[in-house]
Amino acid sequence: MDLGESQLQVRLLTKQESIAIPDVPFAVPSIIEHNSLNELVNQLIKENKSDFLKPKELDFLVFGELLRLPLIEHLKEHNISSETTIDIEYIERTPSPEPQESLLHDDWVSGIQTADKWILTGCYDYSINLWTTHGKHVTSSKEHTNIVKQVAWIKSGDPSQGFVSVSHDLTALLWEWEPGTNTVKPCVVLKGHEKGIDSVGISPNSQKIATGGWDTNLKIWSASFENDEEEPVLKKVRGPKNIITRTPLYTLKGHKESITSIDWVDNQTVCTVSMDHTIKFWDAELCGVKSDIVGQKAFLGSSWSSLSNTLLACSADRHIRLYDPRTSEGSVVKITFTSHSLWVSSVKWSKYDEYLFVSGSYDSCVKLWDTRSPRAPLYNLEGHQGQVLVVDWSNNKYLVSGGCDNSVHIFKNKHVF
Template sequence: MNSAESQLQVRLLTKQENFAIPDVPLAVPSSIEHSSLNELVNQLIKENKSDFLKPKEFDFLIQGELVRLPLVEHLTEHAISTEATIDIEYIERTPAPQPQDSLLHDDWVSGIHCADKWILTGCYDYSVNLWTTHGKLVTSQKQHTNIVKKVVWLKEGDPSCGFVSVSHDLTGLLWEWEPGTDTVKPRIALRGHEKGVDSVGVSPNSQRIATGGWDTNLKIWSGSFESDDEEPANKKVKGPKGIITRTPLHTLKGHKETITAINWIDNHVISTVSMDHTIKFWDAELYGIKHDIVGQKAFLDASWSSLSNTLLTCSADRHIRLYDPRTSQGSVIKTTFTSHILWVSSVAWSRYDEHLFMSGGYDSCVKLWDSRSPRAPLYNLEGHQGQVLVVDWSNNKYLVSGGSDNNVHIFRNKQIM
């Protein structure tokens, strides 16, 4: 009997109670593929659930990894015995995001952050822009005098708390905005960097801001619009248009090249990645390096997941790497994802699902991934005609990307319709 005709014993399991079936062993062809497994599960649910009316699309997991090959090939690749009964978990498949809108800018888009029904963008034409998620421009501001690299809301999901932008003009700006109006005002200028600012992150409690740039320094600032007890009074000086100048609370040295991404792990620990091939973790209370990880390529971006406590990075190569900084055994790189054909410029975890993330690259591609499927992304999101420079998934409803085609593309998450 050849492998195509041989049978394997499997048990189909799920944590989704509305799709549960008796977990009795079943015999299936060893060469069974995803589509046939899907038909089998739908048939079994229909036989066991009288209210199951419409077939569903399912994905299948063996020992925590999505099955993308014929069953026997997957088992062989992962050195899983075919002699015992194999547990296969099935989960409802993540639906493909649907294109919703595109936002045309006058130049390259380098920064994006969503909150509620609003989207912030930063642009190479020196502008900071505020849009609705349905494509309406609320306001465009040009208070910076060089490229705006990043824009971040000061409080996750709450645009009424304002936002911060950073620029190659060596400054950051703290902005106030009352949702529902087109009145946006820069209130505080962050001054202290000696070269262009590339990255910014806000602590979970919104009390501190961290910035990094081409001077290789990580700087910590007060995130408040009010005066700060740590700030000397003589350091708060009103400049043109009533904008207050604020200087950093602390400057942390350690990187040798520009800091390309900043992630606050919690209110006390900051992670940075740099073109100097390193990931560093900083103590934001004692103001020193806790530990660092040396990579092989320049890091272009990173995204921290508080759900899985892991760090995604992308580098000056085609790969996305998932790091577990807590590991004490084996490599800190837990998974490598390869599908882009040019440099990967940006990555962003979903804030609501510990397995899902998105990426964008110089190959004009935006990809939606499941971390349990390193062999291939779930979906390719089409639309960009140039390099993708930034992606964002801060609002669960929208996957957003921007790039050198001057466009921001908005895809709607069909799970949240």
């Protein structure tokens, strides 16, 4: 039989009432592709909706995956019979983020996080920097004596609560800043690591800080900016510039190489990924490993989604993997995403859409992904001229990335909830 002449029975469905059409079955060519389906559905919407003015860019979900092949090929890949009526769900396509500002630094950018209209960066020239999302440089400071590897706001979305930076000078600093001013000051120094610190994470309730690095130890600290008289582990010491020195609440041992990324799953559970090829979930109260996952290569970055309760981890084999630690059947690796040509250094989930995430790689590329399209990213976000070291999506309106071209690139998300 000539597949070009064969027909499939389909039913077109959507959850969006404004573009819904009667879900009656009808025939389409078996080799129909995304673009032809898009034209067909827009024509049907126009015929059924008198107030429909502008064609929509649509995507099509067939058995949980976005259609990227001719329909008959998609069904074959998923071992789905073409003899039955196929339900196709159509959704509005995620629009491509628009490139905005480029923030030039004096050295490699290794840490980024946004909050409200502010961008916090950490740099290889020992500096931390504050910018507006419109590209204005607010202030910078060089209190560290070695490269700053990561930065994080103490309370997500609220810059007035201060931030933390971690460095290869073996310390982390807690900083105070009043948004809108150009004055930042370190108030607390966290001391206890024996080698450079690579990673930091803040608990959801903003009460605890977790750090990890080249000494292979995970350390848990109080995020308070004040001395707590009931905390015996706090050294009541104020050093130069009236800075409090603090030691860790707990030290958790178990990794064999550097801890490259830290995510808090909840206020008691910390997830770490390491260059020792393992992912570990820790009980931060009982100070022990709850579970671990063994990978094939060194892990370079991770991101936990509270929407889907799954973990993204990227590694030195060019792949990004989605892990479901709760799984009781089959592999904990649920999806593998392959498109980057070199090591993937950083990944970050969207906080507002359980399917979307962004990745950055040593191949100079930033990519926007939908987990329902594992065979290819939705978009390549171009602009970097060197290795991408970090990406962030803490503010839903902006995807940001930084790297070895000494710059931060801002992409505006048009798919805002």
